[in-house]
Amino acid sequence: xxxxxxxxxxxxxxxxxxxxxxxxxxxxxxxxxxxxxxxxxxxxxxxxxxxxxxxxxxxxxxxxxxxxxxxxxxxxxxxxxxxxxxxxxxxxxxxxxxxxxxxxxxxxxxxxxxxxxxxxxxxxxxxxxxxxxxxxxxxxxxxxxxxxxxxxxxxxxxxxxxxxxxxxxxxxxxxxx
Amino acid sequence: xxxxxxxxxxxxxxxxxxxxxxxxxxxxxxxxxxxxxxxxxxxxxxxxxxxxxxxxxxxxxxxxxxxxxxxxxxxxxxxxxxxxxxxxxxxxxxxxxxxxxxxxxxxxxxxxxxxxxxxxxxxxxxxxxxxxxxxxxxxxxxxxxxxxxxxxxxxxxxxxxxxxxxxxxxxxxxxxxxxxxxxxxxxxxxxxxxxxxxxxxxxxxxxxxxxxxxxxxxxxxxxxxxxxxxxxxxxxxxxxxxxxxxxxxxxxxxxxxxxxxxxxxxxxxxxxx
Numbered sequence: 001x002x003x004x005x006x007x008x009x010x011x012x013x014x015x016x017x018x019x020x021x022x023x024x025x026x027x028x029x030x031x032x033x034x035x036x037x038x039x040x041x042x043x044x045x046x047x048x049x050x051x052x053x054x055x056x057x058x059x060x061x062x063x064x065x066x067x068x069x070x071x072x073x074x075x076x077x078x079x080x081x082x083x084x085x086x087x088x089x090x091x092x093x094x095x096x097x098x099x100x101x102x103x104x105x106x107x108x109x110x111x112x113x114x115x116x117x118x119x120x121x122x123x124x125x126x127x128x129x130x131x132x133x134x135x136x137x138x139x140x141x142x143x144x145x146x147x148x149x150x151x152x153x154x155x156x157x158x159x160x161x162x163x164x165x166x167x168x169x170x171x172x173x174x175x176x177x
Numbered sequence: 178x179x180x181x182x183x184x185x186x187x188x189x190x191x192x193x194x195x196x197x198x199x200x201x202x203x204x205x206x207x208x209x210x211x212x213x214x215x216x217x218x219x220x221x222x223x224x225x226x227x228x229x230x231x232x233x234x235x236x237x238x239x240x241x242x243x244x245x246x247x248x249x250x251x252x253x254x255x256x257x258x259x260x261x262x263x264x265x266x267x268x269x270x271x272x273x274x275x276x277x278x279x280x281x282x283x284x285x286x287x288x289x290x291x292x293x294x295x296x297x298x299x300x301x302x303x304x305x306x307x308x309x310x311x312x313x314x315x316x317x318x319x320x321x322x323x324x325x326x327x328x329x330x331x332x333x334x335x336x337x338x339x340x341x342x343x344x345x346x347x348x349x350x351x352x353x354x355x356x357x358x359x360x361x362x363x364x365x366x367x368x369x370x371x372x373x374x375x376x377x378x379x380x381x382x383x384x385x386x387x388x389x390x391x392x393x394x395x396x397x398x399x400x401x402x403x404x405x406x407x408x409x410x411x412x413x414x415x416x417x418x419x420x421x422x423x424x425x426x427x428x429x430x431x432x433x434x435x436x437x438x439x440x441x442x443x444x445x446x447x448x449x450x
Contacts, residue, residue: 013192017199026210033215041216064415156366 015080022078024054039064042074053077069093085109099158101125101151127151132173141175261302261314261323269307269325278307282323350447354393355426368392374404380414382406382437398445404437 025047032042046057059071072089090104108122117137123130128151132143145162147169152159162171268281279294293304302314302321311324358365370387373380382404388394407413408422409432432447 010191010195014195014199017196018202021200021203023203023207023210026207026212029211029214033211036215043216160370160372 019052019078019080022080024049024076024078028054028056028076042071052079067093068096081113083111099155101128101155130173139177141173141177143173145171145173147171261321264299264302264323266312266323266325269309269312280304280307280312350393350397350432350449352449355449369394369399371405383413383419397447399434399436400438402438405434406437406442407435409433 028047035042041062042056042059043062044056044059048055048057054076056074056076057072059074061068061071069090069092071087072091074088075084075086077084077086085108087107087109088105090107092100092102092104094102096102104123104125106124110120110122111118112120117135119134119136121130121132121134121143127148128146130143130145132141134141144165147155147159149169152169159171162173164171263285265283265285266280267283269278279292281292282299283291291299293299295304295307297304299314302316304312305315305320306313311322314321314323368389369385369392371383371385374382374384385399385401385403385405388399388401405413409429411418411422412435413419413422430449432449434445434447436443436445
């Protein structure tokens with residue numbers, strides 16, 4: 001038992017050190033490079049390296065050279081077996097806001113080694129929320145969207161693209177990539 | 178009090194080893210990761226590259242430039258095409274890439290017209306390039322040129338219009354109406370319903386599924402079933418393209434819709450007053 005505890009201690013120590021030394025800003029550059037293939041750009045000058053996380057502030061989001069919106073801060077935290085990305089205060093461009101809510105309070109992305117094939121998403125915005133996942137193996141994005149009546153009438157075109165669920169105000173978005 | 182350093186060191190060695198291993202692993206990861214952002218940073222987009230001024234090098238460069246220009250001119254003169262005399266070129270639909278596009282031709286003694294796209298054959302002549310005012314065919318390894326009759330001074334857009342069924346009326350739209358729709362986009366979806374058409378996974382136009390008879394869209398001549406392919410000669414291939422056009426509406430005085438109706442491409446022109 002004592003030996004087992006000793007190994008657990010070694011393991012915890014190793015993961016902490018590994019997470020501490022991981023080149024976080026370089027990982028962010030890799031993400032930038034990967035998403036650039038899909039013509040998405042996250043532009044910021046404020047990259048802050050913390051002990052176990054990477055904080056990005058005042059991000060400008062671009063899609064196909066078009067300014068889509070801004071993010072006040074993005075926090076990328078990794079504990080090796082669990083990675084969280086928390087995006088706060090997303091303000092979308094007026095053009096995009098004709099189709100989706102202009103202000104998104106937060107988006108949380110979670111990746112857990114216990115279910116390595118999925119990235120879980122959770123988002124909250126005024127009068128609505130959405131919960132879903134990205135299946136990396138099946139290459140599917142599935143999101144359940146909960147909208148208030150006000151939002152349904154305001155974003156009719158976007159709602160038309162969603163599949164209606166049995167419960168009033170709930171919709172499903174599915175996309176294969 | 179006796180401190181046994183040997184025991185402490187013995188206990189610390191595994192931790193120190195693990196620390197080193199973790200550090201080495203991360204160093205290896207670091208080697209393979211990008212060292213800088215692949216994007217142009219804000220504020221650096223318009224920075225002018227600094228170059229040390231070297232008088233003699235610059236003179237050499239200028240000389241080189243002049244030489245290349247002369248060489249290019251010579252190449253252009255050398256290019257000669259044989260002309261095709263028994264075929265008339267009726268219309269050209271060309272894009273910025275010469276290997277894209279299609280044409281309408283007719284034989285001199287026939288009224289019947291034939292549509293050809295790049296790569297297709299007409300009586301041993303293979304269409305290889307489409308330009309704004311002429312096209313190039315290939316036959317037995319030789320290139321043949323076919324020009325538009327009387328198209329020398331015509332601008333590109335007029336050539337395009339020739340092969341498209343054109344509606345004589347140029348509709349006019351009030352800017353106030355456009356502003357009204359820009360302020361409240363939900364008004365658009367009350368009057369019209371559109372859905373994207375996809376071809377090989379890419380957007381190939383927007384189909385009008387519903388149109389209100391009392392709406393401005395109906396007055397503009399749009400009909401249910403029409404597929405909007407482009408606006409102002411810009412092909413809409415994504416929602417981003419549509420957004421870009423939507424954003425430019427404020428500064429636009431003329432709108433030209435390219436639509437597909439009953440398998441026929443049509444152009445509709447609107448003047449914003």
